[in-house]
Amino acid sequence: MSDVIDYASRLTDAHSRKFETFSYLPRMTAEQIRRQVEYIVSKGWNPAIEHSEPEEASGAYWYMWKLPMFGETNVDQILNEAQLCHNQNPNNHVRLVGYDNFKQSQGASMVIYRAPGFE
Template identity: 50%
Template sequence: MADASAYPETKTRTETFSYLPPMSPERMAQQIAYCISRGWNPAIEYTEPEKSFSNFWYLWKLPFFGTQSVELVLNELEACHRANPGMHVRFIAYDNYAQSQGMAFVVYRA
């Protein structure tokens, strides 16, 4: 039955985008720009790889309420990755209207 899997389990999957090829920096910037254009608030979280399926990830700083700068978010993602080597780092966009996450994806994998 193991050969029937559509996706070989060579690495742990953490979210929907992890089943796709890795995003280029340009594509990642487009995803972040889309979230900002929708009025969603970007945030950054990180956690240990063994806890990646937990509901609790550590918040990096506060969410960037009202930011219009994709570059700021990309710089903070990089800063979080440098400060927390060996951890997963993910981008999250909070939707104020629906009061939920509008998008989330892992940017750096340990």
């Protein structure tokens, strides 16, 4: 069996918390975020932007940034909304969600902007 790495993620240390699979990886570049949005659009999922204070981000409730963008296929418009959310909430984590209408669940969810000091 291979060695398993312990990621020191603790509820008592907000700076150590991880959110979804991508949070264990280095911060995504603008091009990588764009590709994720393109993937969500290509699957026909409805994109949505959410944000939360770092100390509350491990909970199930995140603030919705406007309504989900039902039927939106313009990648630039989706990225602009994510940037607006980040600009208006610079101390919050911002995540991108892709809602799958068929399965009635999230098809994708990832933090695309991390709050300062939480890299």
